[in-house]
Amino acid sequence: MGRFLVVLLLLVLSAGSLANAESPNWPQFRGADSRGLSADANLANSWSAEENVAWKIDVPGRGWSCPIVWGEQVFLTTVVTEGETAVAKRGLYFGGNRKKPADSIHHWIVLCLDLKTGAEQWRSEVHVGKPKKSLHIKNSYASETPVTDGQHVYAYFGNVGLYCFSMNGKMEWEKEFDAKETRYDWGTAASPTLHGDRLYIVNDNDEQSSLMAIDKSNGETIWSVDRDEKSNWSTPFVWENEQRTEIITPGTGKFRSYDLKGNLLYEFGGASSITIATPYAANGLLYVSSGYILDRKKPVFALRPGAAGDISLDADENSNQHIAWCQKQVGPYNPSTIVVDDLLYVLYDRGFFACFDAKTGEEVYSKKRIPDGRAFTASPWSDGKNIYCLNEYGVTFVIQAGREFKLLQTNSLEKDELSMATPALAKNKLLIRTDTRLYCIEKK
Numbered sequence: 262m263g264r265f266l267v268v269l270l271l272l273v274l275s276a277g278s279l280a281n282a283e284s285p286n287w288p289q290f291r292g293a294d295s296r297g298l299s300a301d302a303n304l305a306n307s308w309s310a311e312e313n314v315a316w317k318i319d320v321p322g323r324g325w326s327c328p329i330v331w332g333e334q335v336f337l338t339t340v341v342t343e344g345e346t347a348v349a350k351r352g353l354y355f356g357g358n359r360k361k362p363a364d365s366i367h368h369w370i371v372l373c374l375d376l377k378t379g380a381e382q383w384r385s386e387v388h389v390g391k392p393k394k395s396l397h398i399k400n401s402y403a404s405e406t407p408v409t410d411g412q413h414v415y416a417y418f419g420n421v422g423l424y425c426f427s428m429n430g431k432m433e434w435e436k437e438f439d440a441k442e443t444r445y446d447w448g449t450a451a452s453p454t455l456h457g458d459r460l461y462i463v464n465d466n467d468e469q470s471s472l473m474a475i476d477k478s479n480g481e482t483i484w485s486v487d488r489d490e491k492s493n494w495s496t497p498f499v500w501e502n503e504q505r506t507e508i509i510t511p512g513t514g515k516f517r518s519y520d521l522k523g524n525l526l527y528e529f530g531g532a533s534s535i536t537i538a539t540p541y542a543a544n545g546l547l548y549v550s551s552g553y554i555l556d557r558k559k560p561v562f563a564l565r566p567g568a569a570g571d572i573s574l575d576a577d578e579n580s581n582q583h584i585a586w587c588q589k590q591v592g593p594y595n596p597s598t599i600v601v602d603d604l605l606y607v608l609y610d611r612g613f614f615a616c617f618d619a620k621t622g623e624e625v626y627s628k629k630r631i632p633d634g635r636a637f638t639a640s641p642w643s644d645g646k647n648i649y650c651l652n653e654y655g656v657t658f659v660i661q662a663g664r665e666f667k668l669l670q671t672n673s674l675e676k677d678e679l680s681m682a683t684p685a686l687a688k689n690k691l692l693i694r695t696d697t698r699l700y701c702i703e704k705k
Contacts, residue, residue, distance in 0.1 A: 287330040295540070297597070298645065300644075302645075314702060316378055318698060321339060323403070324338050325681050327682045327685060329408065333377060334373055334375070336373055339403050342368075343366040343368075349679065363395075370403075379699070388422065396448025397447040400448040405419055407453075408454070413426060415453055420441060422435055423460070425477070436475070441466035442466060444491060451465070451495060458476065459521075462475065463495070463510050465493035470487065470488040470489075471488055473485045484522065484523045485523075488517070497509060503566055507526055509547060511532065511536040511538070513536055513551075527568040528571055528573075529584070530573045531562070531574060532558065533560070537595050539597045545565075546563045548563055548600065552591075554610060559589070560589050560591075561598060561617070564584055564585060565584075579622070585620075592607070593607050599642070602645075602662070609628065612631045626666050634652055637653065639683040651684065653680055657671070678695035682695075690703050
């Protein structure tokens with residue numbers, strides 16, 4: 262099991278399904294449909310710390326939540342510490358656990374910025390105090406990505422609370438959450454998912470795990486179901502398929518699907534001992550993955566709609582009636598996979614890249630080393646022509662989409678800016694968050 266692993270990298274986790282890749286907004290982690298795709302052909306494909314930088318601002322505190330965009334507004338969360346913040350190393354390593362919470366005052370903050378200029382429009386401090394639980398040195402107390410429907414912004418801080426704001430910064434309601442123990446004190450990171458008039462939150466921890474449906478208008482709990490899981494860091498995904506709408510929840514014990522009333526529809530096993538990646542749908546199939554690097558099980562699954570009951574694969578099976586295909590040893594640890602057209606791409610934490618047929622699971626090309634790629638936590642994104650991979654050193658590698666591996670471009674920010682948050686794409690702009698700054702990249 263990956264007790265030592267920098268799981269927190271969960272940060273990358275995110276939300277559900279709000280629209281499609283044509284949306285001009287980026288309302289959650291990995292965009293409107295959780296796929297990391299933008300149809301905007303005018304996005305810059307080359308940049309540096311100065312070239313094609315529309316603006317950059319210093320971001321107070323620390324947070325690995327991803328920026329989101331609606332209209333001309335950018336939202337992100339952070340936590341400011343009164344005192345020194347522990348310095349994290351890059352890559353996967355042992356020794357990052359911290360048994361005791363920090364003994365200093367922290368300030369949990371929601372920020373709103375102007376998309377065109379980066380100017381701050383408003384900020385709200387939602388909580389002040391000492392953390393009740395510890396976290397891994399590479400995690401943050403603001404690792405959950407907020408979500409918006411264009412009318413309100415919902416910011417969730419694990420082990421603290423959920424906060425609803427109007428677009429002009431007025432807090433409409435707040436909902437406190439009890440702090441729960443997480444595996445090896447790694448902390449939290451699974452983001453809320455918004456669908457219709459409800460927010461869905463998975464809180465998988467080492468005390469009592471649950472899936473909750475919350476009324477977005479007032480913060481009241483509509484229903485809550487217990488989950489037979491310990492700590493996980495994967496955000497739920499709402500899959501609207503040809504047969505029904507279901508809530509997909511990855512887990513170490515079981516991947517599970519629930520209906521909108523919280524009833525279990527189906528489940529299946531086979532995950533690695535840590536689940537982080539966000540599910541998504543493409544070409545009529547659902548894709549889920551789990552890939553702790555020290556496990557023998559690192560599966561990527563593609564599912565057809567309509568399953569019921571336990572649909573787990575037998576040891577010698579790679580498919581069945583409801584699982585279209587499974588590659589059992591190719592899943593990434595922290596990054597989510599990405600499908601562009603009929604190909605599925607896998608970015609690995611230690612700097613490898615591979616490609617599979619998204620419909621059949623057949624290997625198109627095996628792991629290719631990204632030159633000097635080193636450590637990756639953020640999930641890849643695409644403009645439909647290329648795949649973009651941001652490593653923890655602030656370097657983005659541009660890889661040509663297609664059946665042959667071809668590295669086209671390498672783009673660097675300031676030297677060694679720690680980068681673990683997945684970027685946002687909206688209105689010709691790319692927003693990259695580092696440990697100290699937010700960059701807006703735009704073709705000039």
